[in-house]
Amino acid sequence: MARDSAHREIALLRARAQGLFPADAAAPGPVVGALLALQAQDLAAATWAVGARSPGATLAGVRAAIDAGEIVRSWPMRGTLHFVPGEDLGWMQRLTTARLLQQARLTHERQGLTAPVYEQARQIAVAALSGGRSLGREAFQALLERNGIDTAANRGYHLIWHLAQTGTLCWGPTAGNAQELVLLDEWVPHPRRLEHEEALGEFLLRYIRGHGPATLADFVWWSKLTVAEAKRGLQVARPQLAERRIGDTSYWVAAELDGVVPDAAQRRRFAASAWLLPAFDEYFLGYRDREASAAPEHHERIVPGRNGVFQPIAVAGGRVVGTWRRRMLGTAAAGQRLGIDIAPFEALSAAQAAGLRRAGERYARFRELGLGEFDVGELRVGDTAAQ
Structure with missing residues (x-):
């Protein structure tokens, strides 16, 4: 627990x-x-x-x-x-x-x-x-x-x-x-010019700010810098970072987050959140250790054959609960709509399915299309069924 x-x-x-x-x-x-x-x-x-x-x-x-x-x-x-x-x-x-x-x-x-x-x-x-x-x-x-x-x-x-x-x-x-x-x-007419040591620190700092909590091993995997370079970057960026112990592991976070603990209301909202994220998304890909976002037994479904090709992921309550794909419905002349198929790893609750449908609607708006069919495993939800 x-x-x-x-x-x-x-x-x-x-x-x-x-x-x-x-x-x-x-x-x-x-x-x-x-x-x-x-x-x-x-x-x-x-x-x-x-x-x-x-x-x-x-x-x-x-x-x-x-x-x-x-x-x-x-x-x-x-x-x-x-x-x-x-x-x-x-x-x-x-x-x-x-x-x-x-x-x-x-x-x-x-x-x-x-x-x-x-x-x-x-x-x-x-x-x-x-x-x-x-x-x-x-x-x-x-x-x-x-x-x-x-x-x-x-x-x-x-x-x-x-x-x-x-x-x-x-x-x-x-x-x-x-x-x-x-x-x-x-x-890019005005690139930033950084000295070597400054660049190492900037690389690590920007990764932690955009991905933390994360370990030095996560950063080495993500950047493919050497361990020695990562350690030197940590020395440079250390004043702007904080070490935070979560469970039995030490992670790095931005210094402004030191001591910040999510309250009960945030945890409830997070538990109810749902997203449809694309293939190769940083939420799963951006770390060497990915257990926080997906159970190890599901990693093979996200990266079949461990071949480096990451599938689009369906996320509910911060956990990857399946993969998904989109389909185009209709014709351009008649007005196309978007169909979304979820392949869940396990049975989803009604609340999770409803949250993922809302995420599908958001993706359809991004594509400036309407959402037509929405499939969650055996559950098929049509245009008029979303509540």
Whole structure:
């Protein structure tokens, strides 16, 4: 029971740090700034990760923030696409790029991607994109091909990754359901400049503020910095952090939360909360130890085969209670609506089902659609059945 109580407290405090509970009216840009980075290789999922933390936001509004450069999508860490505040991308990459390039070196060399090829591709990119121009992925790869650079067998992706990882490119304005490539120096004209030690402290501090309570091991997993770098970051950020013991484990929280304990009213509201969160959401993904949000026996359902592909999650009372998917109903001409299917891990209560339906309605509003069918296991709820 004490372990369950500790998990509930950790989940509540993490949901608050992540802007999920209580959800405030933060705009998309500040949402990303508060978390520092949200995993974003799935662009549609990442836009909803922002929307879920920005009540009243729509997909169009999040795309507008992307188009304005308030949110930038690139490879700041783990070799994985993330949303980050544009001004923070440069100092993050200066901490992580050298190790990632070393890890990728043999793969790239086997594909014939050498320093002269990278430099030729960089010069082509600068010439084509200078002056605020942009190109989609296929168009950029076609440009490389016309200039004698082979992009087959995934070489095009690796070239884009290298040029972004080394600070030439990033993803810029939206184009349909994708984004176009731009020059980073033009898209982010005023990056923050941090010294190495300051950047280590900033990395850890921003992670804890947007994800805490969390352990140093959680941060090392999330950032892929070394343990030594994480410890040095902790030394730098220590005056702005507090160590807090929950259950039998010590966690780090922002200093302003030291001693703050959720009251009975907050706990009741949290127990009644429900969210539909996207694939790869930080609420589950952002920690090495994920027991506070989901029972270990359910982790295989969230990440089938432990293959790194995280499913969209249904959360009730701070616990992941199932996965979900969306369906489009009807035709564009007749007016489309959204269908949502929940695959619960165990039987849900009527209150949980009702809460998840409300979460589905919120997601439908984000997509500027009506919610049609809503399925929870064997329970099927139509348009007129929600009470």
